[in-house]
Amino acid sequence: MPTSKPPLVPAIQGEVLRLQPKVDLVASTVEIQRGAMMKALDSRQGAVVLDLAAVEQIDSLGITLVLGLFKTCQKAGIPFSIEGVRADIMRVFRLFNLPKYFSIVEA
Numbered sequence: 001m002p003t004s005k006p007p008l009v010p011a012i013q014g015e016v017l018r019l020q021p022k023v024d025l026v027a028s029t030v031e032i033q034r035g036a037m038m039k040a041l042d043s044r045q046g047a048v049v050l051d052l053a054a055v056e057q058i059d060s061l062g063i064t065l066v067l068g069l070f071k072t073c074q075k076a077g078i079p080f081s082i083e084g085v086r087a088d089i090m091r092v093f094r095l096f097n098l099p100k101y102f103s104i105v106e107a
Contacts, residue, residue: 007022007033008032008040017041021050021054026059030061030065033065041076044076044078046078048069049080051082051084052083052086053107058089067098070102081103081105082103083104085104085106085107
């Protein structure tokens with residue numbers, strides 16, 4: 001399915017890798033997102049911030065993607081956090097108790 005915007009925009013700001021998905025994290029986009037995020041993480045040493053400002057929806061596969069990204073960073077000793085979370089997505093994150101494991105900042 002062609003899209004006018006890239007699925008993920010990685011940006012390095014100093015020591016921080018900022019991953020900015022430009023699509024919702026749902027079943028139809030998760031595999032593309034996972035590949036792009038893992039490629040951006042290759043040889044990463046500094047902190048990783050997942051910026052969800054452009055994400056309007058997340059489903060269970062999107063939550064699994066976020067947890068996988070966190071675990072990958074955790075195994076490598078890389079700090080991980082999430083920023084720009086909409087209030088409705090934050091409620092989902094709280095339901096899954098994700099703020100217990102890493103910093104999540106609402107938009």
